[in-house]
Amino acid sequence: MSKSIPYGRQDINQHDIDAVVKALTSDFLTQGPEVLAFEEAFATYADAKYAVAVSNGTAALHLAVMALGLNEGDKIITSPITFAASANCARYVGAEVLFADIDPKTYLLDIDKVRALLEAAPKGTYKGVIPVSFAGYPVALEAYRELCDEYDLFLLEDACHSPGGYFVDSNGEKQVCGNGNYADASVFSFHPVKHIAAGEGGMITTNNEEVYQQLLLLRTHGITKTPDLLEENHGGWYYEMQALGFNYRITDFQAALGNSQLSRAEQGVILRNQIAENYTKAFEGSNVQVPYVSDTVWHAHHLYVIQVEDRKGLYDYLRTHNIFAQVHYIPVHLMPYYKKQGWKIGDLPVAEEYYSKCLSLPMYPTLSDEEQSFVIEKVLEFTK
Template sequence: MNSIPYGRQHIDQDDIDAVVSTLQSDFLTQGPVVKQFEDQFSAYIGAKYAVAVSNATAGLHLANLALGLKKGDRIITTPITFAATANCARYCGAEVWFADIDSDTYLLSLESTRNLIESKPKGFFKGIIPVDFAGLPVNMEAFRALADEYNLWLIEDACHAPGGHFTDSKGTKQMCGNSNYADIGIFSFHPVKHIACGEGGMITTNSEALYKKLSMLRTHGITKENMVENHGGWFYEMQELGFNYRLTDIQSALGIKQLAKNKASVVRRNEIANNYKQAFNGKVKFQNLPDGNLNAHHLFVIEVEDRKGLYDYLRTHSIFAQIHYIPLHTLPYYKEIGYGSADLSHSENYYSKCISLPMYPTLTDDEQAFVIEKVLEFVNGK
């Protein structure tokens, strides 16, 4: 059996041809393919606007800036996420506060978030950043109600979840990141994610004002909209201090082809997840799937008592499982900046047991059967 990673991109000849075609075109960056990718992505997600960026971290940074986050402000997020989710607020000089996760879904707990908000004076926090962890959608309708109650903005970190959805109280399927409830959605195009662009990200929103702000901040704070007399096509204004967070046409060409395959990718990921669930049911704990949700399954996470033992055992059989994630509040940086003590016991307990098994569309049935066999061997003490 060849080595089996926890995640892997799939690039076929169609992808390669699209990139080569762009390399042979007039534009390698700042050309028409970027806008094509944005339009197709926004249509797929069901958002009015999409802004392509150099990576999801850049997207999170711009989202916080566009919503007015500044030094001295405070946001709430989950400790079970990649560091970028929290770091983006720190880039703005804001404080990051963590609420605990739900022990069954591994998502940011609405109850824990409410308790944290209500423990402080009204206006203490500015926003909430829930994460669709492992591809499982957060109930953004419920978080929207909480955010509105306390006048908070809402960013949905949907980096794990393009193609996933939850069902709202009206019975409507809400695609992850469509911004019908959140102010802004964020997606990642890192190679191990659903849509691989090498690097890249996308910001989605239904607000025209936020769209214009995000677009300007992405390109140095520059706009060409306000043409003045006696100036030609060269004219531009720098209205704010922005960044060079652009995505190239080369990456966008690859993204367009990858996006077209994502529906089938999510179907295959769920087939793999269902195989795992059938094999592990009653034997190994895995992430709960609430009714009406479609998990896009960037990851398939299980919990075992001897996580390090299983991690090492799988590696001896060339199965390269991974751990997602070390709780952010335990990392030296966040400890050193004076993050206060809090009851994040569900997050800490989850981390002590979690391990992510191989999950990607080209994982074969034989490879998955081998993974399942070795996990059960270890769990059963054979």
């Protein structure tokens, strides 16, 4: 096939273009009505009380840990199989990152390994846990909430891969990623290869009003003009910087694009699940290990990750046929920055074994049947 097939691709239609043009020709390019409209629509989508739009998913993580009270010298626990930002957000505030190994079946942070870390240290050693809904597989947050309550920890859900996904709790109720029923806050990303593409962008959802107000303040330099929050008020022009915040705002035209994309996000997840089902059926009985999916979750399938013995060989072979598969992820604890802090090969064997075999195949709603069949054909051709 002459046309290249990437592992992920944004889908921009005329509705998206019209939304952006409308925003560009309005009175506001930033800090305008499109941002608020996107926040309200996303809060409804995630079934959360509050949503705060920011410049990207990393900014969302940074602001979330600050709003949850993470400070210099604190410690958090997260997964090594994620994008580096899931860990780096703690380092931005001077906190220490501890990685726990992953579950070999789901590839998610292993709650038993997290508990072992907590039990091995005096109570109060850790400040929070950041589980990642990797590849779109929703973390079962109910169990994490119980664990975090036991050890007085905040629970921050990294849901950048899983908007629209859900898990079923012990009461048989669907818990949508980001709804705030178990996590203190959740973060999302609107990078082009994600479910909702805004060019760049991120969102934080929470049901905690105090956290919400902190996020609003920190997003815009720590500055507020809200009369009820001012310590003094000199007139209509007056504002106060009440905290050391950041410029993590999203533009109105990005928010307009995100909101337009959000209107068809649910259908996108359905299509992703159909594509995943096609892959899984096609690889049945082969040497390709397909991802596990429990019947208690609705997987958002940001990624479709297989495992094969000769991962590099397959990666290179697919590229010769214009199929640009990708690896998600190099374990964060083995990045030079974290190795300098004492992490080494052998510390997290399950994650390291996973990394040696994992490969993300093309997964996006506009992947055609012909393209997927070609990908399957080439994967089976090589692995046989």
